[in-house]
Amino acid sequence: MKVTVDHARCVGHGLCQLRAPRVYELDDEGYNRMLPFEAPDGLEAEARLGAINCPEVAIRIEEQNVEEKLR
Amino acid sequence: MSYEAVAAARMETIPAHVPAELVVDFNYFDPPGVRDDPHQAWKTLHDGPDVVYSPYNGGHWILTRADDMFAVMHDTDTFSSQEFTVPKRGPGPQLIPNQIDPPRHGALKSIVLRPLSPKSVRPIEPVIRELMAARIRRLAPLGRCEFVSEFTDVPPELFFEYAGLPKALIGKAKGLVDVIVHTQDDEVRRAARAESARMLSDLLDMWRAKPPSDDLFGVIIAQERAGVLTPEESVYYAMNVYHGGLETVSSALSFFAWFLARSPEHRRQLVEDPSLSTVAAEELLRRHGILNLARLTTRRTEFKDVTFEAGDLVMLPLHLGGLDDRKVSDPMTVDFKREGAPHPMFGTGIHRCVGSHLARPELRIFLEEWMKHIPDFGLDPDDKPIGASGIAMSMVHLPLVWPAPAGQA
DSSP, rough: EEEEEEEOOOOOOOHHHHHHTTTTTTTTOOOOOOOSEEOOOHHHHHHHHHHHHTTTOOOEEESSSSHHHOO | OOOOHHHHHHHOOOOTSSSSGBBOOTTTTTTTTTTHHHHHHHHHGGGOOOOEOOTTTEEEEEEEEEHHHHHHHHHHTTEESSOSSSSOOOOSOOOOOOOOTHHHHHHHHHTTTTSSSSHHHHHHHHHHHHHHHHHHHHHHHGGGEEEHTTTTTTTHHHHHHHTTOOOOGHHHHHHHHHHHHHHHHHHHHHHHHHHHHHHHHHHHHHTSSOOOSSHHHOOOOOOOHHTTHHHHHHHHHHHHHHHHHHHHHHHHHHHHHHHHHTOOOOOOOOOOOOGGGGHHHHHHHHHHHHOOEEEEEEEEETTTTTOOOTTTTTEEHHHHHHOOOOOOTTTTOOOTOOOOOOTTOOOGGGGGOTTTTHHHHHHHHHHHHHHHOOOOOOOOOOOOOEEEOOOEEEEEEEEEOOOOOOOTT
């Protein structure tokens, strides 16, 4: 599962990290500046939860296969 | 004058570009039913059009839907923050960074991002917990409290602690902010703002006399020393962050307590699983938003078949955005199990509340500590709660009762 953060949209709500602290990191000013990454194994649901709670819709999740979608 | 005459006089002040069918008899400081339930009083607007016009308080549009508020907060060219509350503040010093538009806004806001980031706030969570718990432990044996006067001064105390401000001033500071957000008398509001500015100017002098520091006022003074802010701008920067810290969390907590006092089921869930508190705080905040913000239209624009003219004030009742059934199913129901319910309570876009990372732990820790010490509580059957609307929504009177331990009541 590929996770992409749109840095231009992030305004530092921090909700991705609040909901999914094992997946998302914030910088010293509170922004998510992560480069595109693969969600860690077993944390796909958490990654998704962080993404759907972003008020700016700044996090895009790409499911790569059917098996992942069902997980 | 009769009610009809008053209404007629107001109608005369309605600008020609406002369609009559969009005018609502809705004074946002005092909507019908607000004392019984502020959010329910506002929720009635969802029965009407998405965009309405209130002739009160100088006249202003009201957007009732979350997506429209989102769009306006993101279109900073068309909708300026130069005016961000109703009624218009008019000329005079601007709050920084709230009233500043791009391109100047970004650099100014970044001044306080570090001291208020999640990383900076995390180490003070034990302080938040200790201050909250101390007050709750003091109240618990009494078996009752009037929550607004006996608890909601804790968040301002926390803010004063965090910012290193002298606690002797909390009472005065909170009194002034209460006036600023709730009074309908603009002259009174102006006087309270001026008094607040004098107080902050004196406080900043303490930092001007000290060696540089990286606390909240320290970073503001550092920018003043660097020539980025004038001394007057420092005052209005400090006022901006400190007003945010004084009123909003207290208001949210008053609604949290009011709701939980009436819902044994939600209390039970929090007692059985305190780890729910993070999502519970988000959901309670979504259901009980606080702020009525606004934007100033900078140029004629078509918005959902309505024309806004330059100079029109557009109100964004953020709390109503959290109750939008187009965004959240069954929005009036509090459900701690919702998977995702993003809400605009801290604003969206570049003016997103910079204090939210301090506010969120306060809300969560309140739930954890209150439910630990006072798990079972309700409303005083003989003393009705009272709600209010304004720039901030809040409960203004909230008598609570609970079973006190034997021999201590």
